[in-house]
Amino acid sequence: RKEVEQDPGPFNVPEGATVAFNCTYSNSASQSFFWYRQDCRKEPKLLMSVYSSGNEDGRFTAQLNRASQYISLLIRDSKLSDSATYLCVVNMGSGNTGKLIFGQGTTLQVKP
């Protein structure tokens, strides 16, 4: 099993759609969870951290399910500018230790 696993997609959705991505991770002791966004041929940038209670930032909602070891990202009212690759990131140590492992990414294409 990969340490961090994502469906690579691509997800093709119309503008205004709601889309959800899931990510599973292998280390039950992980404590740090993030979603990064990467535009084509650009560097990754932090989209949001993922907290145990779940968190929302505008149209984006992140959820963490520790029992099943998965993280989700929900994007509501998709915009053309949301087209990008979304990277699920998890630490591989216990607590806040260990290096971050990046999933291979899920590609989103929002169509007019």
Add this chain to the structure above:
Amino acid sequence: IAGITQAPTSQILAAGRRMTLRCTQDMRHNAMYWYRQDLGLGLRLIHYSNTAGTTGKGEVPDGYSVSRANTDDFPLTLASAVPSQTSVYFCASSVGSSSYNEQFFGPGTRLTVL
């Protein structure tokens, strides 16, 4: 300089040649990292440095070396390049080495080894 810079932007290199990728940050971050990104494999950690004067091996360190003589600079050296080192290389930094800290990435270096 604002954030992290990397040089060169891209490079074509003959196999067997030595190459140093440069990375400089002006945020006074303690921790720095080198990743490579390959299609279908995502970002993989090559080497890291938790603070100036210390370095550590990541997931794929073979064929690469790093140094951290000061806070700002973290060069990555390929002693004798091989075609399997063709990749996009990203340098990153964070305030500290805790995995809670956001990592900020440079724009990347596209390296082709022929």
